[in-house]
Amino acid sequence: MKLATLRRWFSPQTTMQGKIFFAFGLITFLSIVSVTGIVYVNMRDTIKHNAVTSVSDSIRQADESLNIMLEEIDRLNTVVVTSKNTVIDTIMSPNEEISYEWFQEQKRITEFLSVLINYKPYISRVAVVGLNGKVFFTGGPWMDRTVLGTPMLNYMLQNGSRHAYFKPEGAADAITVGREIRYNRETVGIVMVDLDYEFIKKTYGVKPTADSLLYVLDEQNGYVYQSESAPSSFAPSLEKVVEIKRKLAGQGDVMEQKINGRSYIVVSRLSEYTGWSTLALIPLDSLLSESTRIRNLMAEVAIIVFIIILIGSHQVSSRTTLNIRRLRSMMMQVKDGNLSFPKTEIKTKDEIGQLYRVFVSMVDELKRLMEGIRNSEKKKREAELTALQAQIRPHFLYNSLNTIKYLAKLNGVPNIEEVSGSLIELMRGLLGNSNEFLTLQEELDYVFSYVSIVKYKYMEPIQVHTQIEDESLLGCKVLKLMLQPLVENAIMHGIGPSENGGQVLIRVYAEDQDVLIEVIDNGKGMEQEQMDALLGSLDREDAASRFSSMGIRNAHERIVRMFGEPYGLSLHSEPGLYTKVEIRFPKIHHAETSAQEVV
Template identity: 30%
Template structure:
């Protein structure tokens, strides 16, 4: 949680303002979108129900009209003239016969004219071996065969509407059970339905959409969206088998269609009405487009408004940040007081007053402290200067007394180099390579003194150390400490290793011996003393550690540990990114 808060704090002000305003307005946008979707769904349902009711109304009218035609057709079973022609033709005079035929034809014509869905009506009378029809075409010998075929088609082409040679008929045969009695029909009446009239009726349905009137054997459509009709029916096979009426959405390709289905048990047929959803929701989608335009405009307004506020806050903040950076760089010069009278003006003026006070405190306290540290540093360096003189003259005296002139010459030369390095200038800092050369002079002198007791391994100074500036006389006391304390009791086979190591962010100078060392408790105590503040006189390792801390702060210092040779290992560390001398 703390990490998330820190990440948020690192984000600039402008994105924060934009996100804040967007978060505030997001619930309003969400609520508007939900209300828009609910309204769109409600309108969609109402329009769908309205269309379904209209389709049901038109389909019911068609069903009632065909029902009326079928009932009128069935009344012909009791028609007196038709019965005379069928049963008493032999006793009728020519006049009676002609009159009966004309009366039948007149009633057929009246029935035909009563409905636009009737294209033609014909009655085949078996006793006449002829057909009475409302059409003006001449009678042919094939009419009787055609009537019988239509009759046969009723058993395979559907009831009450029969399909024969792509034509739709309403068939009436008397008697009706010819298949059982195996007798010839007295008459066969066929009413041919007008496919064109049915098509026009489907085209007259309200709303622009495709309509299909179909059964298992025939189909009549209004010709709209014909390429999708078969696909829609294939996708609705299961719902059609389970329900007599429904409203569904069907996706065909990339287009979504709203489908209204209703089935007529009386007609043995179904009506399918379908239209693209865009036709229904076109205007609603326009409203949706305007909604998203409103959202986009609101976002732009939020961004512009946030940017305006950002400018009001950002400019004075930038001035304040520049002043902070100037102070961080050490520039404490006073700026002119701000002429602003708002909150930022108050902050500017109080900040300048704080800077003035801070500069005063630095002059009074910090500068004094630095001067004290520099004075103490020089004093600590002077404590080291005479330390080696005592033993050096003693060694030289012993060599001269024994008349070991070559060794005395070596000692005197290195002793001269040693003290020349100490006294030649008053520099507080020197390059590492100069300090290492000074240590080599010291080791050469000590090799004469302990030639039979101690073997020294002096590693070559790596290139990375060259030019790095360190406090003067900071390395030699480590070697001196190893001789006096680590190897002081060693009689033979003493080993001393002086090494260098380059770390990721530090440079190390180490001195290690194979002496007996000290106990763990003493080692922990000495490490603790290194970091303890002591205002008294300091010498030895604590002296070195304090000088490094004065120079480098927490990034420099001294540490003690167990070495690989079995004795004590002491090393100092300094930052690896400090500047090199010119």
């Protein structure tokens, strides 16, 4: 039975489950073999790189930790050298041993130094040495005036203007950080703080392998720290370490070096704060001794992973095939038009589960869209009814205005008859004409209908004149309601506020293939700032104080949007004399002609 199953899976005409299982197995085998081979070939370089990175980080952290300690000690030295009453005055005091005044001074400065030595646990001694022979200290070891003239004190005097670091040759108990004490621009003494060497050993106790070596050299190429656990037969001499340091100065921070017949990876770091150089020597044979064990471990892991993936691929192929069949069944029902079929839930989170959820969402969206189509059809029928009702309303309004006009005529009120008649003509053009273009003659008729209405608002008569240079221009097509708002603005904001009777001139003429219309009023005019604000920023609300949003802004934007540049409106005015709005648009003979079909 098992043989028959395997033959069915691996036959040329296999099932989907067999194809998935075979593909997973083949891909997994090739992937594991490729990855294992690549990892094994590059393992040596990877181990070396990781070791270098780890040691570099460890050296950097150790160097930064030591720098922090030294910075703290430098701050303590600064406190001492700036303490005039306690330190400088005591050094400069003429009191000699043994006197009561000298005893009081010693007590005061010793208490001061005791406070400083308790500041950090890595400080083993704080001492103040005067060049006049006075020595004060707290901690250990003992210090007296015999320190004068020693190499350490001479080094401090030569290099301690800011701070100096000194480690006696062969000493392994402390590193001394010193600084000059100056008074009246003269050196009067030295303050010295000893850093406990145990803290340095803990700080630099970083070793990637048991036989790695670590050295810290000062600026004079003397040992500040060196590994203690290295076998003497492998440890290089100081001269060899200094030579390696000089080589690294020209080659970089990492190099391979053969020392005493043994290959090492050398990693170095130069401290910008102290000037000390840290060198870590990692033996290559110890570092790479783990490569064989890692290789065997990778082979074992690869075999285990391959077996697990084969088992998993069998389960996945089985479950995936089952879910595909379920999904296919649901799709066939949708194909037959059944959108309310019972859904067999697929809970997996793989691609089949995602496809199932997308399919269900698609079916739900399809049901929603079909319901939306039904609602849209219903709303469409309601909108058609509303549109039919809206067509009735203008007719009712026209009939009502005609009734008012008839009653005004019967009662002998000609002004009401004129206003209602003009309003009928104006509204018939606005509501009854849906065309975007009108003839210039029709636009002028709307203008005069508007003037017939608005003239009763003012005491003085409003005179609107037209000057048509070519009567054929009256047949040109213009944008609907392009001229009437400009005349409205001229009347309301130009000549309306004036006490004298105002006049509005509408001048129409042709220029090349363009039509120009000028609307001129003899009103109060505008300042240049008002015109700049109006023409330069048509969307500003303060510009609308002279011309409303239905005036220049609306007309200009419609013309530019329809015909493009350089068509549109321009403004000219003289305060107290006149205002002229000039309209430029192409000459068009047919309403259905597009904006580009210019004669």
